[in-house]
Amino acid sequence: MKAVRMVEAGKPLALQHIPIPFIGEKDILVRVRAAGICHSDAHYRAGRSRMGMLPITLGHEVAGEVELIGHQVTNVQAGERVCLHYNISCNDCYHCAMGNEQFCDTVRMIGHHLDGGYAEYVAVPERNAIHLPDEIPFEEGATLMCASATALHALRKARLRAGETVAVFGVGGLGLSAIQLAKASGAIQVFAVDIKLDKLELAAEYGAIPVDASRLDAVEEILKFTNGKGVNVALELIGLTRTMGQAIEVLGVLGRAVLVGLTSQPISIDTYTQVLGKEAEIIGSNDHLLQELPLVVDMARRKTLDTSRAVSQIIPLDADKINKRLDDLEFYTSDVRAVIVP
DSSP states (O other): OEEEEEOSTTSOOEEEEOOOOOOOTTEEEEEEEEEEOOHHHHHHHHTOSOOSSSSEEOOOEEEEEEEEEOTTOOSOOTTOEEEEOSEEOOSSSHHHHTTOGGGOTTOEEBTTTBOOSSBSEEEEEGGGEEEOOTTSOHHHHHHIIIIIHHHHHHHHHTTOOTTOEEEEEOOSHHHHHHHHHHHHTTOSEEEEEESOHHHHHHHHHTTOEEEETTTSOHHHHHHHHTTTOOEEEEEEOSOOHHHHHHHHHTEEEEEEEEEOSOOSSOOOOOIIIIIITTTOEEEEOOSOOGGGHHHHHHHHHTTSSOOTTSOSEEEOSOHHHHHHHHHHHHTTSOOOOEEEOO
């Protein structure tokens, strides 16, 4: 089969012909119909994160059709439309038993530690397959497996309640999902903070109050809107120390800041004023859970979560085109949300 693979860190991905994956008795072989290109893939290609092996096929946002099933597979049928949970865990340790499989001692991620979806086929355990309703196109189903699911997990970590207010820092794929999910959870005000006008306009279409951080102080603007009270929940989805600090600073009494964006840089906190005095919380959010995926898929099926704008470009399984999209993400030259259709 054809696969576009990372051969060496810091080098362009390359098209290779490799064997179709072997499946075990509890595994399924999926014919890839769509694979999202995520910002994380640009980080992997650049060598910013240690890979499980090289060469490796990238791609952790995957949807497709079940081609073959192992002899002991009972919950998935050949021909079924599925999207894939990208974390493969042991399903037997303490963390897996508690439903926190992202902390499994042996957890491996497709497209990072194991071959992923930039290929014609991918193999996973049957429990990693989530039924994809006919109403959801494969391209949109693939994106649900990362951005939307991670946004839902962050809001659940925030313990968002109906009637509360939310600030979302970063209006990319994660942010647009977070805005919609917060509104669906009963948030009465959602502030969308970004520096790009087109993103802010789209956020406003989904009912958010846009805050243009390119010309305004985001914290001052949100405090003005809330009569100085701040927000109940702030989500930082960018991974910049500045916006992490702002997410904490904008909290009101008993507020919760959830940090999702990745950075290796430390942040500075005014411990009493920003945290202790308000009994505020700073919460880390890591990935999402298998148990959350059927919910996010059902919300997309019911149109509670609009995925119709999740994809702005569809490209073939072509190394040059994929590398170009990764360049756009790495150097922030374009906000095109591309999905590969082999």
